[in-house]
Amino acid sequence: MRIYRMAMASRYLKSRSNVETAGIMYEVNQDYARTMNKIIMDKTLDKSPEELEGMIPANLTLPEKPRPKATPRYG
Numbered sequence: 090m091r092i093y094r095m096a097m098a099s100r101y102l103k104s105r106s107n108v109e110t111a112g113i114m115y116e117v118n119q120d121y122a123r124t125m126n127k128i129i130m131d132k133t134l135d136k137s138p139e140e141l142e143g144m145i146p147a148n149l150t151l152p153e154k155p156r157p158k159a160t161p162r163y164g
Contacts, residue, residue, distance in 0.1 A: 092117060 093114060102108055133144065134151065 093110060096102065096110075097108070133141070
């Protein structure tokens with residue numbers, strides 16, 4: 090709601106009365122949920138195998154984390 094209020098407070102949108110925001114709000118909420126899930130999963134997988142014993146089934150094998158891409162010299 091804070092993002093919505095800030096967006097609607099712009100000079101352009103104050104003069105508009107019927108602005109359709111459902112689609113963009115759905116997209117923002119999906120991106121937020123996806124990001125939070127990734128953060129939680131990464132923090133969980135950083136734990137030691139002993140700490141994960143009750144959380145993740147024993148027969149589950151996870152791929153290794155990809156190496157971070159090299160930072161380009163320019164750009």
